[in-house]
Amino acid sequence: xxxxxxxxxxxxxxxxxxxxxxxxxxxxxxxxxxxxxxxxxxxxxxxxxxxxxxxxxxxxxxxxxxxxxxxxxxxxxxxxxxxxxxxxxxxxxxxxxxxxxxxxxxxxxxxxxxxxxxxxxxxxxxxxxxxxxxxxxxxxxxxxxxxxxxxxxxxxxxxxxxxxxxxxxxxxxxxxxxxxxxxxxxxxxxxxxx
Amino acid sequence: xxxxxxxxxxxxxxxxxxxxxxxxxxxxxxxxx
Numbered sequence: 001x002x003x004x005x006x007x008x009x010x011x012x013x014x015x016x017x018x019x020x021x022x023x024x025x026x027x028x029x030x031x032x033x034x035x036x037x038x039x040x041x042x043x044x045x046x047x048x049x050x051x052x053x054x055x056x057x058x059x060x061x062x063x064x065x066x067x068x069x070x071x072x073x074x075x076x077x078x079x080x081x082x083x084x085x086x087x088x089x090x091x092x093x094x095x096x097x098x099x100x101x102x103x104x105x106x107x108x109x110x111x112x113x114x115x116x117x118x119x120x121x122x123x124x125x126x127x128x129x130x131x132x133x134x135x136x137x138x139x140x141x142x143x144x145x146x147x148x149x150x151x152x153x154x155x156x157x158x159x160x161x162x163x164x165x166x167x168x169x170x171x172x173x174x175x176x177x178x179x180x181x182x183x184x185x186x187x188x189x190x191x192x193x194x
Numbered sequence: 195x196x197x198x199x200x201x202x203x204x205x206x207x208x209x210x211x212x213x214x215x216x217x218x219x220x221x222x223x224x225x226x227x
Contacts (some may be wrong), residue, residue: 035213131212133223155214155223163200164209 046074046097052115056107056140064115072096072122097128100148101139106139109166119147128152138162 050067054060075096082088097193106112119129131148133155134140145153155161170180199220209227214226 046216131223132227133198133217137217137222142222151224153223154225154227155217157214159214159217161214161217161222162209163203165204165207168227 002110008192015183023059043180049070049101050098051101051103052144053101053103055105056111056115058108061108061111061114064092065118068075068100069076069116069120072125072127075127093125095122095125095127097149097152099132099136100129100144101132102137102141102145103133104138104141105136106141106162109140109168112140112143116143119144130154132156133161136160136162139164185189 045186048071050062050064050071052064072095075098076095077096078091079094080088081090081092123129128149129147130152131145131154133145133153135158136155136156137145137159139162142161145155145161165182168180168184170177212220214223217223218226
């Protein structure tokens with residue numbers, strides 16, 4: 001397993017922040033990817049890890065999505081379609097896999113579906129997403145753990161997993177509440193039966 | 195994870211706690227580390 005998360009928020013001032021090479025414009029994300037430690041310093045030259053640690057709310061979902069997009073973009077390479085043929089001019093995009101560590105009590109279903117849809121989109125673009133469940137994977141975290149690339153979803157031996165029905169609440173006029181209840185019932189089916 | 199099995203679990207209307215091995219049986223994960 002590759003450790004640890006090597007990212008920092010833009011509004012923090014890390015000791016060593018090096019922008020991604022090869023692009024003239026800085027990526028508009030919440031994160032800058034710090035080049036990993038060299039193998040001589042005990043690190044790997046291919047650390048591509050991010051984490052969903054703690055409750056899943058709007059802010060956390062935004063950080064996760066920007067982080068995923070950043071890792072996806074930084075791992076994109078163009079390769080000849082047929083490497084054995086030197087005259088082949090057709091090029092295909094190859095995406096390096098990245099890892100998500102999940103340790104959460106869950107949170108907002110809408111934000112979870114945002115992350116889930118982004119994961120599916122990246123996997124459809126042939127980018128493997130390796131998921132690791134460590135400590136606790138509950139509620140919304142379960143779908144995200146299960147949404148990793150098949151064969152690459154790992155779980156800690158002492159990890160606790162919790163499933164439950166959808167919970168929520170709303171205040172408003174009666175017809176609005178009726179609509180909310182219908183929406184919640186739809187979530188109940190879509191969360192576990194994807 | 196069969197739909198029927200999950201539906202039966204969720205019908206209990208309580209939080210269902212499972213361990214790593216059971217999570218693998220249910221298809222949530224593939225490997226214990």
